[in-house]
Amino acid sequence: xxxxxxxxxxxxxxxxxxxxxxxxxxxxxxxxxxxxxxxxxxxxxxxxxxxxxxxxxxxxxxxxxxxxxxxxxxxxxxxxxxxxxxxxxxxxxxxxxxxxxxxxxxxxxxxxxxxxxxxxxxxxxxxxxxxxxxxxxxxxxxxxxxxxxxxxxxxxxxxxxxxxxxxxxxxxxxxxxxxxxxxxxxxxxxxxxxxxxxxxxxxxxxxxxxxxxxxxxxxxxxxxxxxx
Numbered sequence: 001x002x003x004x005x006x007x008x009x010x011x012x013x014x015x016x017x018x019x020x021x022x023x024x025x026x027x028x029x030x031x032x033x034x035x036x037x038x039x040x041x042x043x044x045x046x047x048x049x050x051x052x053x054x055x056x057x058x059x060x061x062x063x064x065x066x067x068x069x070x071x072x073x074x075x076x077x078x079x080x081x082x083x084x085x086x087x088x089x090x091x092x093x094x095x096x097x098x099x100x101x102x103x104x105x106x107x108x109x110x111x112x113x114x115x116x117x118x119x120x121x122x123x124x125x126x127x128x129x130x131x132x133x134x135x136x137x138x139x140x141x142x143x144x145x146x147x148x149x150x151x152x153x154x155x156x157x158x159x160x161x162x163x164x165x166x167x168x169x170x171x172x173x174x175x176x177x178x179x180x181x182x183x184x185x186x187x188x189x190x191x192x193x194x195x196x197x198x199x200x201x202x203x204x205x206x207x208x209x210x211x212x213x214x215x216x217x218x219x220x221x222x223x224x225x226x227x228x
Contacts, residue, residue: 002103003113003193007185009100010064013093017072020089026081036078043070058105059115064188065104069097104189113191114180121180125218131172132201133213135165140208149205152216157208175199175218 044067051060060066072093080086107113132152139161147157153173158166176199180192199218206212 002107003191006103007189010068013069013072013096017075021075021079024080024082024085028078033078036074040070040073065100066097069093114194116180118180125175128172132169135168136213143208146207152201152203155203173201
C-alpha cells in the first residue's frame with residue numbers, strides 16, 4: 001500500500017494546485033507572474049544542489065516525489081491573490097514534497113520495493129551464471145567423466161574441481177536477488193514491485209562440454225528460501 005500512496009500523492013499535487021488556482025483565481029499581474037517563476041526555480045536549484053550531497057541510491061536527484069510539488073507552486077503563486085489561501089496551499093505543497101520524498105527514500109531502502117529495473121536484474125543473474133560457466137569451461141577439456149542430471153552444487157562434478165574453481169562456483173551458484181516487476185505507477189515513481197526468489201543452477205547431465213554447460217538453467221529450489 002505504501003508505494004500506491006506515494007503514487008497517489010504525486011498525482012494529487014498538480015490536481016490540488018490547479019484546483020486551488022481555479023477556485024481562488026484573481027486577475028494575474030506581471031509582478032506575480034515573475035515571482036511565480038523565480039521562486040520555484042530558485043527552490044529547485046537549491047534543492048538540486050542539496051540532493052547532490054545525498055547518497056545516490058536514494059534517487060532524489062530526479063524524483064517527481066520531491067520536485068513535482070515544487071513545480072506546482074507556479075500556478076498557485078501566479079493566480080491566487082488571497083494571501084491566506086496562497087500561503088496555506090504553499091505549505092501543503094511543501095509538506096507534500098517533504099513527506100513524499102522521505103517516504104520514497106524509506107521505501108527504496110526497505111525490501112518492499114526496488115529501484116532496479118527487471119532487465120537489469122536479469123542481466124546481473126546472466127553475468128553471475130556466466131561466471132560459473134567460465135569456471136566449468138576451464139576444466140572441461142581435462143574431464144571426460146559423465147555426470148548425472150541434478151543440482152550443480154550437489155553434483156559429483158564439484159568434488160572433481162580444483163579448490164579455486166569450486167569456491168568460485170559455490171559463491172556464484174545461488175541466485176537470491178529479488179525479482180522486480182513493473183507496477184501501475186512505475187513510469188513516474190520509478191519504483192518496482194519485489195518478489196523474493198531463491199534459485200540454483202541445474203546441471204542437465206552428461207560430460208562437461210560446451211553444450212551441457214551452456215544448457216544449465218536457473219531453477220527455484222524448494223526449501224532453500226528460508227535457509228539461504
